[in-house]
Amino acid sequence: MNRKIITTMGAAAAASLVLAGCGGGDSPSEAEEPEGPVTISLAGWDFASTPEFETLATAYEDQNPDVTVELKEYPAGEEYDTALTADLAAGTAPDVFIVKNLKNYVTFQEGGTLLDISDVAAELDPATGGLEPMAVDGATYAVPYRQDSWLLYYNKELFDQAGVDHPDGSWTWDDYADAAAELTEGIGEKDVTGAYLHGWQSTVQGFALAQTPGASLDGGDFSFLAPYYERQLAMQDEGSQPTYATVTTNELAYQSQFGTQKAAMTVMGSWYIGTLVAEQASGDADEFEWGLAPAPQFDESTTGTDNTPVTFGDPTTMGINAGIDEAKIATAKDFLTFAAGPDGAAALAEIGITPALIDETVADTVFGLEGVPQDDLSRFAYTTHETLPENPVGPNTSAIQTILGDLHSAVMSESESVDDAIADAQERVANEVG
């Protein structure tokens, strides 16, 4: 028995070494067209609640009967990166994998785990959201197939009840704050606020970074965050949104705050469209009329429906394992071109996921779903935006985001003043990063 276990373990260790050896080899950049059936493997997470991987695999197999896309399931959440990283380091990771968190993209790329797929990127529609920021020194190693952008969700009925004009696409953040105060007062119900801001650092920092002219994550100067924080603090002080303390200690969920009409508006990523429609259908959320509007803007230069509003959102991208079998490279690249292209986008839109490439077909599919608002502004908000990454590609992004996460909890809990926290974060970046 023991010997059997040890033998098995030895065999597994030997196998992983052999595979690691394969992974360590020089990755060929040119590959011949494969002949006969090919199987490529794809890493994803939590297939039961994340159908996008199977959708893409099936849609591709339908078009290419010779190819089988084999799915390999990893744990969801932060553990995906940890488990995938371990497999990549051991050389046992699948041929194609999702780069889930943009902040780890450079780690994967510098670690030599990603194949250069600049040729795939060059074939894609330049309008593909989040494609351009993926370039590292002129080469691209992963392409976006999915990109959620942040939008403003508002409850039309609560707006009418409070007698406040619906958003018209012209809002700056100051207009948003004013509307939140008017709504809170106009609705006049205990426990119902004009706005809801979720506890994540991105709800403040993502907008500040994307919208403020000249703002950068690795410039070492975070003063661009100050006006965004001061506005949110003022809003929670005057009661037009629940305080950060309440949001975090009571584990408030944005789905229930907006979905059960505890807040008249909230900013959230476009993934919430599908969730809200499903929750209204199942009864988890109240029945009420809602709409989408562009996220509030830094200033008037990007407001209005004749402009392109600026918002943020990280693309979810797909790359090819540098250790892939040479004979499979062409197929894997073809799969990526499919997934990030119009056909993949159409397949994703049908299951309510926002693809990186939003064309008319995608918009028609999404707005053809029952329960999705039909007004022009909602469609404009969904289809028209310049979406900048929350985690710009860079070697220090992950470390800087940790420091800015500490800043967020210190400022929003009012443990530290905005200026002190910013000075502290700048000092830490200078001291710890680089």
Place this chain on the structure above:
Amino acid sequence: MATPVVDNPGALGLPHPVPPRRRAPRTSLKVRNALVGWTFVLPNFAGFAVLTLIPVLLLFYYSLTSWNIFGNADWVGLENYQRLVGDRSFHIALGNTFYYAAFHIPLTIAASLGLALLLNQKLRGAAFFRTVAFFPYVTSIVAVAVVWNMLFSPEFGPINQFIGMFVGGELPGWTVSKDWAMPAVIIVGTWRYMGYYMLLFLAGLQTVPTELHEAARIDGAGVWQRFWNVTLPCLRPTMFLVTVMVTIESFKVFDLILVMTEGGPGQATLVLSQYIWQKGFEQFELGYASSVAVVLFLICIGVTVVQFLYNKRRDA
């Protein structure tokens, strides 16, 4: 230990030649016994070696490299340790870890000993209350964190509403205040672990001879004197065990903080284990994270050795 009968065709009624009885040399018997012993130990040892011993030994090596999980672990000598000296976040994490330990250790020992003494009495429902006290220890840490966070909620939480009935002015912000987050975590940590150590103390209390108590009582010793001069000295072995275990557990605190405060607000509750996790598994600086882990290891070993030496001197 009996070894199984290997071969006995006679038992099946088959005729067989009587083999000449060979006497195994003493050494081979010894080797065989040792091998038998090893086979019993091996499953456990193999797991320990693969999952604990080898990683711990590798840890020391990796702490001297700039390993980032991919590629080679380049040797950098003591560079990581030099970086630790100037790393302010590490200093904060170190300070917070000692802050947690300094309060968590005595509070947990006092609370669990108090509970054990109370529930060692012949009270009605003592068994029920023992179970109740043990409950937090077996409850999911995430559930514990969610419920306590709600209790601690500064605006609507029952704790502040209760305090507000007696005290005016500004109430503590608990988990969302830089000054109060650590006390909140310590309270929950103590509440969670006291039931477990109470069990150890209860077991220890069963070994205290009743005659000693009776003799002391006849001599006119009060409750306090009997506790101080009879119970406590008899509990010394248990006390030592509990102290060592609570100490190590305090320095390693991780999950509770991660689910309650994530180290915040700011870095108010950032502890060493979380810092290791941040550096290693969020930022993939495994070399540097290893050096922090070595420091934590040395602290745990150092404190435990001091406790052992102190205990030994008391024993002598």
